[in-house]
Amino acid sequence: MLHYHHFEQIDSTNAFLQKQQSECDIRNWVVSADEQTAGKGMGSNSWESEVGKNLTFSLAADMSFLPAERQFLLSEAVPLGIVEVLDKLLPVEKLSIKWPNDIYYGNRKLAGILINSTIKANMMDISIIGIGLNVNQMQFQDWPTNPISLKLITGKDFELQPLLEQLAEHIIIKVEQLKSNLTTIEQDYLKRLFRYRTWADYEVDGKVLQLLMTGIDPFGRLQLVDEQRTLYTFDIKEIKFVL
Numbered sequence: 001m002l003h004y005h006h007f008e009q010i011d012s013t014n015a016f017l018q019k020q021q022s023e024c025d026i027r028n029w030v031v032s033a034d035e036q037t038a039g040k041g042m043g044s045n046s047w048e049s050e051v052g053k054n055l056t057f058s059l060a061a062d063m064s065f066l067p068a069e070r071q072f073l074l075s076e077a078v079p080l081g082i083v084e085v086l087d088k089l090l091p092v093e094k095l096s097i098k099w100p101n102d103i104y105y106g107n108r109k110l111a112g113i114l115i116n117s118t119i120k121a122n123m124m125d126i127s128i129i130g131i132g133l134n135v136n137q138m139q140f141q142d143w144p145t146n147p148i149s150l151k152l153i154t155g156k157d158f159e160l161q162p163l164l165e166q167l168a169e170h171i172i173i174k175v176e177q178l179k180s181n182l183t184t185i186e187q188d189y190l191k192r193l194f195r196y197r198t199w200a201d202y203e204v205d206g207k208v209l210q211l212l213m214t215g216i217d218p219f220g221r222l223q224l225v226d227e228q229r230t231l232y233t234f235d236i237k238e239i240k241f242v243l
Contacts, residue, residue, distance in 0.1 A: 002029075002030050002059075003028055003030065004030045004168075006031075006032050006033070006034075007031070007032070007033045009034065009037065011036065012038045013032065013036060013130060014058045014116055014128050015038070016058070017029060017031055017128045018116060021060075021118075021126060021128075026060040026126065027062045027126065028059075028060065028062075029059070030164070030168045031058050031059075032058075034051055035052070036049065048141060049134075049137070050137045053137040054135045055133040055160055055163060056131070057131055057164060058131070059129045059131070059168055059172075060127070060128050061074075061127050061129060061175050064124060065123075065124075065178075066123065066124040066178060067124070068122050068124055071117060071127075072218075072219060072220025073178055074117070074129075074175070075100050075115060075220060076185050076216075077171075077174040077185050078129055078131075078171055078175070079097045079111075079113060080174050080185065080192065081172075081173060081175075082111060082131070082133070082167055082171065083103060084170050085166045085170050086103070086110075086150075089154070090150070094106050096192055096193065096194040097189065098193075098195075098241065099222050100222075101113040101115075102145075104194050105148050105153060107243050108146045108147065108148035109134075109146060110134055111131065111132060111134065112131070113129065113130065115127055115130070116130070134148065135149055135150050135163065136150070136151045136157055136158060137149045137152075138152060193213070193216075195213050196213050196215075198212070198213065199211070200213070202240065202241060202242060203239070203240040203241075203242055204234070204238070210226070211224035211225065211226055212225050217233060221233045221234060221235050222235075
């Protein structure tokens with residue numbers, strides 16, 4: 001059973017759960033906020049969100065069944081859970097997962113995911129999954145990610161709490177599937193992967209290369225080939241999508 005905690009304002013839902021982890025059992029806690037004063041995106045990026053317009057929340061999942069070396073599977077399962085909900089609201093063919101785990105509508109960013117995990121010995125422990133989904137916001141700063149919201153796509157307002165509950169429940173379902181259906185998760189992730197099996201431009205070391213995305217290695221690194229079929233493998237921050 002999921003346990004929901006909501007705040008009008010908080011520094012960061014991920015940071016809140018990290019603090020609580022040393023004091024109590026946070027498994028299956030879902031912490032949401034109308035406003036995060038220090039919400040984070042990937043790396044050192046901040047997450048833009050108009051107060052009360054979007055979903056900013058974190059979920060604590062028990063990942064103790066998963067070997068630490070396979071932790072990228074969580075970055076596959078979580079966006080699949082989100083996409084499963086969004087598929088019912090938006091055109092399926094325009095929704096995709098941009099490596100490693102952003103949710104895109106066309107070429108525009110709809111949601112971001114930030115995962116902080118603890119590890120015990122060679123196994124995962126608790127993973128705190130932070131999610132920002134643009135829901136009812138209509139105006140954004142002109143960021144390189146070119147954000148978009150559910151309302152900008154559909155013209156409709158969405159109730160946040162029911163949507164939050166659907167997302168949290170579907171994420172947990174996908175996480176549970178990792179206990180028995182690893183291959184299915186990996187295959188489904190590739191099916192929804194932005195630019196998979198498509199030639200496109202990428203920036204590497206300041207140069208723009210045209211590459212074909214061929215897959216993900218067991219450690220979650222992106223694999224692409226050039227026209228000579230030379231294989232390239234990239235970790236986070238080593239490659240930039242040219243959009």
